[in-house]
């Protein structure tokens with residue numbers, strides 16, 4: 001089947017021009033200023049922007065919450081993600097209880113992700129340090145996984161990776177072309193500050209931010225970057241939220257070290273005041289780690305994106321409903337960390353970033369699609385509109401005016417962090433490998449349409465970032 005997207009303005013990470021995109025089957029086969037091609041399906045994109053489908057490289061579908069012993073919303077809720085313009089996620093594959101990295105990844109591909117509406121690559125994720133994981137690392141590229149996540153925070157829980165283990169993971173990963181991703185927060189200091197809050201009776205969600213100040217993130221980011229420098233291997237810092245951590249990345253990049261970093265929609269568009277709301281149920285929704293910051297940190301993150309210190313904007317999506325959040329309402333340390341956001345990342349970033357003049361359209365495409373595809377070794381199959389790439393395309397209507405409403409695009413849980421926020425422009429049509437799966441901002445695809453995507457090793461992925469200046 002052939003499809004022609006006509007009359008739209010094509011925006012890629014590199015440029016912007018009038019372009020008709022011809023698709024044959026799952027691939028893009030030609031791009032011309034004015035195509036005369038005949039096609040089975042014609043999509044008129046007059047007055048709209050045609051961009052590569054979003055790549056969200058930080059999601060947690062069907063993952064055990066850190067509190068409450070329940071899973072986050074699963075892949076059957078990824079229809080909302082596609083409606084939001086994202087066609088590929090790189091989801092975290094935590095170790096299942098008592099299982100190693102490989103078995104957990106295989107189980108995810110074969111069982112957990114069978115209803116996925118988005119294509120997905122995977123990151124290995126250490127959630128239970130056992131000797132066997134060091135032998136498993138070398139097998140990861142063979143099964144299409146080329147990144148591994150370590151949590152420097154959450155001391156006292158099986159998630160925590162101590163510095164010795166992190167150093168060993170960095171060394172092992174280097175040998176096999178795997179990029180190490182770190183959640184950089186100093187867990188010991190957080191634990192101490194949390195205990196202080198609890199002793200003082202300071203239990204409201206606002207103390208989540210008090211007990212996780214920016215310096216704990218900056219310190220751990222500097223430590224992780226230093227260990228990666230000694231191990232002489234690339235490192236990727238997840239969810240950067242403050243100037244201190246961004247500066248650490250910038251300094252390392254200036255030295256020539258291979259360091260990459262991301263931030264999240266929530267750290268760019270929300271601030272600490274959301275945690276300070278009187279209504280504890282409301283405030284609890286905004287508990288994610290690191291914590292929401294002051295406005296001056298928010299401004300610093302936009303600067304860091306523009307100067308290429310940070311390379312991607314991700315959702316850190318965790319479908320944790322109030323049924324799980326409610327367990328800790330009497331003590332913030334017991335509230336499950338994380339919130340949904342994969343469905344809102346692109347529309348929020350368009351309105352808050354592009355239409356408010358904070359980032360260019362090219363930077364927008366870079367940080368929501370092209371860079372994540374490169375970093376995760378799935379470019380140019382994903383993250384780009386070019387001949388031979390998968391026909392994953394989102395069409396955005398810049399004239400749309402409305403507000404975010406959970407009811408318009410249910411995300412699998414009972415709230416949306418961005419409820420009521422203004423939208424100027426919205427994704428209204430999405431193609432996944434050539435097939436129209438979203439029309440008029442409604443899902444018309446099939447559950448289970450998403451496929452596992454193999455990642456390549458960091459060599460190509462990392463160096464690919466150099467051509468974006």
Ligand SMILES: [Zn+2]
Nearest residue numbers: 058060316317
């Ligand atoms: Zn995360």
